[in-house]
Amino acid sequence: MILSVKNLKKSYNDGETKLEVLKDISFDLKKGSILTIKGPSGSGKSTLLSLLGTLDTQDSGDIIINDKNLDEYDDFSEIRNNHIGFIFQFHNLISELNVTENVCVPAFISNKAIDHNFLDTLFEYFQLTNKENAFPLDLSGGEKQRVSVMRAIINKPSIIIADEPTGNLDEKNALKLIDLFKKLNKDFGLTFIIATHDNKVFDIGHQKMELSDGKLLNL
Amino acid sequence: MNIIFLVAKRFLISRNLLEGGMINIVSFLGLFIGAASIVLSLAVLNGFQDVLGNETKKIYGDYILLDSDEDFIGSINNNFQYSPFYEEEFFILNNKKQSLVKLKTIFSDKIDNFYDLNRSNDIPINKNDIIIGNSLSERMNISIGDSISIYDTNISINSLTVMKDQQFFVKDIYQNRILRSDEFLVFSVFDEENLPNKLSGIELLGNVDILKEKYSKDKLISWQDRNRQLFDATEIEKKITFFTLFLIIIVASFNLSSSIVQISTKKTREMAILNAFGMNERSMSMIFLVYGYLLSLTAIVCGILSALLIVIMQNQFGFIILNPEFYLIDKLPMEISFKEISILLSFSIIIIGIFVSLPLLLMRKTNPIILINKNI
Structure with missing residues (x-):
């Protein structure tokens, strides 16, 4: 298993009341599979992804990535850099950096030498070879999202976490992105956790779950 | 990157x-x-x-060496020039105007070879000739060729209660206003047949590293230390x-x-x-x-x-x-x-x-x- 989640609980204090967002979540994820999660707004999808991405910490329970419990770490930056890739709904590219620099941000942070062959392959794969030196402001929405996917996979992470990746795309670009996820999963064996409202995205999951009232239901 | x-x-x-x-x-x-x-x-x-x-170096050199033997300095194969001198305070009198001056007596060949006095002419200086500064000449109305009297500050009076004086001819006027030296510093040359028993010091120009090993800082004094204030x-x-x-x-x-x-x-x-x-x-x-x-x-x-x-x-x-x-x-x-x-x-x-x-x-x-x- 590349990911094991056991009895995960998370709550927030909302004034005097305690709001339980995640209630005893447990699941396992195999390497090279796609997990899609859907659920209504406020069901806890983003909270779950934040915990899995080490952007937030749980109240109780365990998250085990590559057989290592996250409780063993004090600083999660190294885990985020090497084991997790993020794809955000709003792309979140750094406008001051050009496309190549944006893509290489995780590699620059880890001080790894850039694998230029891999980088060239990615640019060809994502059909962005003529945009290497462009800046995010010069890109279309679809291109920005492809750049953010490239950035998520440049360090060859164990898991890619995508939150509403098609939420900000038109239907045509959304379909292209869905195909891209399937292709990446097939060609590179990448593991995805995708939270979405979009049924077309939801359907690509090997493992499909629905989050409702803080509880996870296998579909 | x-x-x-x-x-x-x-x-x-x-x-x-x-x-x-x-x-x-x-x-x-x-x-x-x-x-x-x-x-x-x-x-x-x-x-x-x-x-x-x-x-400052034009009239005082880079260093002054106090209480030294001129023959010893002359014997060193060195990278510096030297000028032995004798300095004493006197009163100078001209046209009923009086001023306290320092008379610096040096060897005649050093006037142009060692010091850079920015003189008005290049006339050789002999015994009983004197070079005064421009400011002093203006203040006391002294011109080249004038005869002036110089009195010792330790006033010694002869039997007729007249102060002993010595006459000098103003041979030249120099320009150097640094430290107001041209108001009080006057130059004269040694009577080489009648040299004084004791020198005030030896002024030096150039690299004196060889002397720094031998003399302490209170004997070998730089121009900065000499004008410390x-x-x-x-x-x-x-x-x-x-x-x-x-x-x-x-x-x-x-x-x-x-x-x-x-x-x-x-x-x-x-x-x-x-x-x-x-x-x-x-x-x-x-x-x-x-x-x-x-x-x-x-x-x-x-x-x-x-x-x-x-x-x-x-x-x-x-x-x-x-x-x-x-x-x-x-x-x-x-x-x-x-x-x-x-x-x-x-x-x-x-x-x-x-x-x-x-x-x-x-x-x-x-x-x-x-x-x-x-x-x-």
Whole structure:
């Protein structure tokens, strides 16, 4: 298993009341599979992804990535850099950096030498070879999202976490992105956790779950 | 590629150059002007100090050696010139005007070979001839060719209650207003058949390292030590100028703090992205530290280079003119001191470090991850 989640609980204090967002979540994820999660707004999808991405910490329970419990770490930056890739709904590219620099941000942070062959392959794969030196402001929405996917996979992470990746795309670009996820999963064996409202995205999951009232239901 | 330097550089020089805002421009100008002012002011003070040194050396040499044997000095195969002298205070009298002077008696061949008196003519000086300074000649209405009387300050009176005097002929007038020497210092030459038993000292010009090994500092005295009060005054003036003008850099550094606060607030989203992809807190702080140093050191280095260019232009073309009757020289003297530039840079680096770090300490209290969480 590349990911094991056991009895995960998370709550927030909302004034005097305690709001339980995640209630005893447990699941396992195999390497090279796609997990899609859907659920209504406020069901806890983003909270779950934040915990899995080490952007937030749980109240109780365990998250085990590559057989290592996250409780063993004090600083999660190294885990985020090497084991997790993020794809955000709003792309979140750094406008001051050009496309190549944006893509290489995780590699620059880890001080790894850039694998230029891999980088060239990615640019060809994502059909962005003529945009290497462009800046995010010069890109279309679809291109920005492809750049953010490239950035998520440049360090060859164990898991890619995508939150509403098609939420900000038109239907045509959304379909292209869905195909891209399937292709990446097939060609590179990448593991995805995708939270979405979009049924077309939801359907690509090997493992499909629905989050409702803080509880996870296998579909 | 170093991500810290890359991001800091791109934050500073974005595609829209004005994005950095007025605070950056004000910080840049403040540091630029501060650094340029310090280098220029110190260059002028160094220039005048240099003039002071050169003019002083013209009449006093580089060093004075007290209580030494002239034959020994002459026997050393050396890189320096030397001039034994005898100096004593006298009253000088002319046309009922009286003045206290120092009569410096030297060997006649040293007048033009050792000293640089800027004499009005090159007539040889003999026994009972005297060279006086321009200011003294004007004050006492003495001209070349006049005969003047010189009296010992230890007044000795003969049997007819008349003071003993000695007559001298004014053979020449020299110009050197440094330390007001041309008001009180007069030169005469030894009667080589009747040399004094004791010398006041030996003045030296050139490299005297060989003598430094043999003589202590109270015997071998440099021109700076000989005129310690004046030299110290110029040094203190330089220090005060440095610290006063450094206040400009300190004030500009306050602006720099504002720039850091502004940029760190503006770039919270970018910091959150970098943090999400694994950049740690320390590296995020380093981005703003590098940003601050890039902005400030660019300004300071540009200020220093501009000032150096002005100094070089002034030394080459002399476009700032002075009245030589008042300032001794006809153009503003400027001399670059790389030691002082190094001190300026070191102090600036420390001050900038403090002013950039202060807002970073405050910034660390906000966690960009919380902000990006709201977007995920």
